[in-house]
Amino acid sequence: MESFWELTARELSDKLRRGECSAVEVARACLDRIAAEDATVRAFLSVEPDWALSQAEEVDRRRRAGESLGPLAGVPVAVKDNLCVQGRVTSCASRMLAHFRSPYDATVVDRLLKAGAIIVGKTNLDEFAMGGSTETSAFQFTRNPWDVERIPGGSSGGAAACVAARMVPLSVGSDTGGSIRQPAALCGISGLKPTYGRVSRFGLVAFASSLDQIGPLAQSAEDCALLLEVLAGHDPRDATSLDRPVPRYASELEGAIKGLRIGWVPEHFTEGLDGEVGEAVREALRIYEDLGAELVEVASPHARYAVAAYYIIAPSEASSNLARYDGVHYGYRTDEKAMLADLEEERRLLRESGDEAALEEIDSALVRLYRRSRAGGFGAEVKRRIMLGTYALSAGYYDAYYLKALKVRRLIRQDYDRAFSQVDVIAGPVTPSPAFRLGEKTSDPLAMYLFDLYTVGANLAGLPAMAIPCGFSREGLPIGLHLQAPALEEVRLLRAAHALQRNTDWHRRRPGSHIAARSELRG
Amino acid sequence: MAISEQEIRKVALLARLELTPEEARLMATQLSRVLEYMELLNSVDTQGVEPLALAVEVTNVLREDRVTPGLDRESALANAPHRDDECYRVPAVLGET
Structure with a gap:
């Protein structure tokens, strides 16, 4: 029999719905898996076994009583530690908030709980989400599950690592300049930054309010869709929240790729891009072409700024x-x-x-x-x-x-507008290279900032963008494919991602267990 | 553009940060390097370009002017590092020498 931790959120939720397992069994298995793996990976800042089990018992009780349950009933989820959970510590991985207990729930936390998801703990991040490696956390380094000497990316490094190491099937992160997509790419999982305003930021500790957006990290585009459906929606408590209907993302995944116009930007494939990353991304583009997509070269003259x-x-x-x-x-x-x-x-x-x-x-x-x-x-x-x-x-x-930067921001946005008049999505690399080693860039802030060159554009322009696995380096490190779409076209992104995942198995690969690595470290 | 240690000290006051002399030196070096990179923006012609502060241009939203409960005093004070029954406590601001 398959262990629960091997299953996707969709598979788990189907099993739970059919009564083939209880939410308590799933929660226990998840907590055991965290106990075994996280001693090495260190993705979590806090784990809440008692609370998780009581949430699971409540789901089981309601199911037995025949009450209607939410779409994620019994599915474990991890929450980045810059999202408020009432009565619990929200540290932002900072000494500043080490003992801060949130007086209220973030809207996304409220939505998760209403959907029946089991919140098992809170994940590590760069302090206040500022960083690209999770090394600026005041409390601990999180390790990349594919190579524990390397960074998991950031700032949602814990959020990505716990999914990659199969501790939880779903994880919620935030993305201000790539903080969901970059760690998803470096950890070999899928992550989506929604359109600015699609998900309420109420209860997300503010970093850069015109750029911050909350989104899902998971093993597949399908699971991202499932989670996004729960997270998205209008919220009067966030003045920038969009009052637009939320599509049924998870039911809109199927759709032909034939005729999809995929843009690619030549500058993405020149100076500074690691050869293996370029190769893997080009191979993904070839697969899309085989599926009937049309590749179109588009210009992005201001991308370099x-x-x-x-x-x-x-x-x-x-x-x-x-x-x-x-x-x-x-x-x-x-x-x-x-x-x-x-x-x-x-x-x-x-x-x-x-x-x-x-x-x-x-x-x-x-x-x-x-x-x-x-x-x-x-x-x-x-x-x-x-x-x-x-x-x-x-x-x-x-x-x-x-003021100069805000003007350039508009020019970048206009580049996207022009590109999207010719193509449906833009595809390219997420990062210039696979995951680097712990400590490699800590003394050089500018080098760390330049690592964000492919991801910050979507935040500046407010557009939805996604990272999905598209290969591995010879050293066995994951490589991500970046997909960007016009505002509110998350369905288009998810469809394109899902199509690639139906035709490749990169997203099914998982790193080896860390229980052995742990005893080695001890020895 | 290079930024001097003296300027760093001025900005640190504006930012309400206390920096050790060592931190100020390192900050001057690192920020100078970052600001030097920012000079790239000077090569962009932004004549007549309107600044874009928020990507999704939202319109103002009004709600009914109705009293709803907010955070109660005890919850608001619960995380205060120094407080009394009803207020935050700070060092005396009057009568300083």
């Missing part, structure tokens, strides 16, 4: 959003007595030296409290982005940086 525009806009918004962490309302606060003593000592020294000007300028106790609390609560990458954003928004630089 996307990273520069993104790394002005996102940090600018972040510097404003993260101003709320002040050591007063919630989150980390520095030791007040020590802070006041230091400040008094500084004042005394300045008085003694007669430096009136410096004495005049010294921080007030309140300002020093803010500064020292933020210095102690935030890690290096978050500080870098706050500084970068504050600089770009400051008097004298606003026009040259922030």
Whole structure:
């Protein structure tokens, strides 16, 4: 008999519906699998066995009572730790929020619970979702299940790794510049960033509000569709939430690829792209062609400016959003007595030296409290982005940086509009190379930022985009295919992804177990 | 564009961050490198291009002006690092020397 952890969400949910297993059995199997695998992979920041089992018991009770159940009844799901779950810690992988307990549920969490999904725990991420390797987490490194010496990608690194290692079939992440698609690609799973506004951001800890979007990570396009159907929909608590009907994504997957116009951008395949990644992506395009799709070369003249525009806009918004962490309302606060003593000592020294000007300028106790609390609560990458954003928004630089970036953002959006007047989807690589080694890029922020060059465009333009597996490097590392579509065309994306997955088995491959790796590490 | 340590200290105050001299030095080096890369944008002709702040251009939404319950005081204060029964506590701001 197959173990539960080998099944997709669709298969599990069918089995549960037919009464071939109980939600409690599935939850127990899932918790056992996490206990075995996560000692090495370290995808989870918190696991909630008691809560998971009580949610599962409730699903079983309702099923026995013949009550109607939601579409994900009994299916385990992991939630990225920047999404609020009432009464539980939402840390954003930051010292700042290490003990913060959410006073309410995020809308997506509310929707998951109403759909009967079993929330088993919260996954690791780059601190405040700022990073592409999950290495900026204040708490732990998450390992790529395909090679534990490598990063799982980020910022939703935990969310991708727990699905890749088959700990849970479904996972919810967030994507501001590629944070769902990039880790999905590097971990060999499927991930979708929906159209901006498709999924409510209420209860998602804000990073860059005009770019952030929540979406599904899973083993297949079909499972992404299943989860997206639950996540998507209008929410009056998010002013940017779109009030548009939600398609039945999971029932719209079948559809001929014949005649689909797939655009490809020549610049995606030139400088900086790893040869094996390029090969795998081109092979995927050939498969689409065999299925009857038409490949069309499209221009994207401003694509090369996307990273520069993104790394002005996102940090600018972040510097404003993260101003709320002040050591007063919630989150980390520095030791007040020590802070006041230091400040008094500084004042005394300045008085003694007669430096009136410096004495005049010294921080007030309140300002020093803010500064020292933020210095102690935030890690290096978050500080870098706050500084970068504050600089770009400051008097004298606003026009040259922030406003300029917003104008380039419109040009990028216009590139997409023109391309989508000629093609139905755009396909290309997700990342310039497969997963890199832990520590490889930590001392070079710009190198880390440049790794996002293929993914940030969809966020700047607000478009839906997806990563699906399309091959492996000779070293056995997964390679992802990037699909982008016009606003609200998630069905088109999912259909294209599903068609490839019906004709290839990349998405069915899974890494070896880590129980052995764990004892090796111990030895 | 290079950014000086002095400028870094000014921005750190605006950003309400305290940086050690070592952090300020590293920040100046790293941000200079990033800002140098941003100069790429100067080669884009944006004459007459309207800035785009939000990709999906949404229209304003109004709702009925009706009182609904918000977060109660206890929940709002529950995560405060320093509080009394009804307020957040901060260091004295008046009467500082």
